Amino acid sequence: MGRSKVLIELGRQEEKKLKEFIKDSRSHRERQRAQAVLFLHGGMPERETGLFVGASERSVRRWLNSYRREGVAGLEDKKRPGRKSKICRQYGEKLAAITKQSPASVGMTGGSWNCRMLCQWLEGTFHVRVSDEWIRQILLRHGLRFRRAKLKLTSPDPEYAQKKRLSTD
Secondary structure: OOOOOOOOOOOHHHHHHHHHHHHHOOOHHHHHHHHHHHHHHOOOOHHHHHHHHOOOHHHHHHHHHHHHHHHHHHHOOOOOOOOOOOOOHHHHHHHHHHOOOOHHHHOOOOOOOOHHHHHHHHHHHHOOOOOHHHHHHHHHHOOOOOOOOOOOOOOOOOOHHHHHHHHHO
C-alpha cells in the first residue's frame, strides 16, 4: 500500500503536546485518539491508522476533525450521561475503611474481604445494592484492590521441603 498525503500538519509544539497528552492521559481511549492523530501526521492513511489503533476509519476521521476544532482538548474523554451513582463519596470512604478491619469485626463470616462480601455488607448496612464490579471500581479509586490468594502446597512429610527442592532442580 502506498503512502497518501499527510492529513494533518503539526508544528513541533503541537506534536510535543500530543506526546505529553499520550503519556499523561487517564484512559486508553484518549491515548488511542492522540496516537491516531500522530500517525496521520506521519502520513499513515486513515484506514491503516484505524487498523493500527484498533478503530474504524470513520472514528479516526472524527477524531481528526475534533482535534482540528479543539486541539488536544478535542481528544479528551467527554462526560457521559448515565444514571447517577448510588454510592456517594461517604459510602466509598466507609467501604475503603471497612476493608482494613476483619469481616468478623462487623458480624460477617470469612477470613478476609472480597467484593461479594463487601456488596452484602453495603446492602445490610446502608440498604444499597451494587455489583461486585462497582465495589472493585470504588476500591481502585481509593488505591485498594483484591488479589487472588496464592495456593501453597504443603505436606506433613518432614522431608517435603528437600524433596520439593530436588524436583525443581
